[in-house]
Amino acid sequence: MTDPHVDSATAGTGTATAPAAGPDSRRRRRVVVVAAALLGLLLVGAGAVVAYRSFAPPDDEDSGVRACRSAGVLLRGERGDTVPHEDLVELNRLFGTSGHPDLVRVGVTSVGLVERVQLRRGEPGPGADFYLHSLRQALPHLVATCGKHGVTVEA
DSSP states (O other), X not given: OOOTTBOGGGTTTTOBOOOOOOHHHHHXXXXXXXXXXXXXXXXXXXXXXXXXXXXXXXXXXXXXXXXXXXXXXXXXXHTTXXXXXXXXXXXXXXXXXXXXXXHHHHHHHHHHHXXXXXXXXXXXXXXXXXXXXXXHHHHHXXXXXXXXXXXXXXX
């Protein structure tokens, strides 16, 4: 019986040859490993781009919709927290320049009421109570209108 691993040219010498794991198979292995690594990096990069685009606000987003994303400070202002004047000015500007008339109306009104409530906080008399009552009526409309435009407002 003949050994399949024995080279017939060296049959009498008693040397056997095994399949070679020479430079070609090592090179192939390196190419496959490098290609797999590059493919993995490409997939991670593509995933990062998709994640960024899904969470970053688009550049052409309406200013009123952008204001809705920050309108939670108005809810905190109704609860007694002080909203910085600069934030109120910026929200008023964003709501005021919106292309959606419903956001302009409810946003500018809500910002103005928060300003008035903060100015009269601690004052006795019906003025402060009136503005606080008006703000408490306006904020649910703000939340609903922002929700209509795809933004959830949370304090």
